[in-house]
Amino acid sequence: MRKIRIDLQLDVKLVKRRKPLLDEPILPTPSIVRRKYRKGTFAARFVRYLVDHKNTKGVFAGVFAFVAITAIFIPQASSAEAEGVANVIIESQTNLATEKGMEYPVEVIRINQNYAFFHQGLDLGGKTGDIITPIMPGVVAYAGWDRSGYGNLVVLEHKNGIDSYYAHLSKITVKTGQAVDTNVVVGLMGATGRATGTHLHLEIHQNGVSLSPLTVLSK
Structure with missing residues (x-):
């Protein structure tokens, strides 16, 4: 009786699963803004946070930025x-x-x-x-x-x-x-x-x- 030998080579890779990151809020608290961005005025850092946030990319970033900038500059009195x-x-x-x-x-x-x-x-x-x-x-x-x-x-x-x-x-x-x-x-x-x-x-x-x-x- 003929014996048949089968060699199997398995390429096994261990993949370390990343822990899910906690989502940052779209509207941050002042402490979050100051911790993430060190330079610039608070208003500038707040707008940058909105623009960089993954959930406000694209058109929504423009809307948020417009609202933020309006709130900053419109009340300014000469x-x-x-x-x-x-x-x-x-x-x-x-x-x-x-x-x-x-x-x-x-x-x-x-x-x-x-x-x-x-x-x-x-x-x-x-x-x-x-x-x-x-x-x-x-x-x-x-x-x-x-x-x-x-x-x-x-x-x-x-x-x-x-x-x-x-x-x-x-x-x-x-x-x-x-x-x-x-x-x-x-x-x-x-x-x-x-x-x-x-x-x-x-x-x-x-x-x-x-x-x-x-x-x-x-x-």
């Missing part, structure tokens, strides 16, 4: 429009839990635009050349031109993880590393960078989290 805004009178005081007496950086308080999701700062109107002073003592962390839209920008570091940003300045009068108090002029009001009119764009952060200036500045 210095001429701000003339009709009544001055805010300081009557009481609201303090941040970690610090006392944060002061307004301008002498005359004229609010052009308040803090919002797409505008994480406070726009204070005035005239070109109005002096800008720190909200509280600190050290100059940055003083120079910002290409993301802030124009001439001064960033101060304060105690307890607090940072303050002074943007669109017509002139910077301090240097990086300089210690300042509330009597030092850090710059002059202007309209440099992405600005529709003369104003100061003020931002306050604590431990990397943006705060609404009106909730922590003295009233």
Whole structure:
């Protein structure tokens, strides 16, 4: 009886299965945007997140970007429009839990635009050349031109993880590393960078989290 021998060669490859990635939300929280993109203004990073998201590619990306950009730029008030805004009178005081007496950086308080999701700062109107002073003592962390839209920008570091940003300045009068108090002029009001009119764009952060200036500045 003839024996038949059959050789089978099997080409077996082990494939490691990837764990499924958690889907990122289409509308992210501010912390997600800041964690994913490090450079640029929050608004610019938010729009970039929408455009890059896999579920908003193509036509939907354009729609989301249009809505975001509209929300950013339409509310911006020029210095001429701000003339009709009544001055805010300081009557009481609201303090941040970690610090006392944060002061307004301008002498005359004229609010052009308040803090919002797409505008994480406070726009204070005035005239070109109005002096800008720190909200509280600190050290100059940055003083120079910002290409993301802030124009001439001064960033101060304060105690307890607090940072303050002074943007669109017509002139910077301090240097990086300089210690300042509330009597030092850090710059002059202007309209440099992405600005529709003369104003100061003020931002306050604590431990990397943006705060609404009106909730922590003295009233």
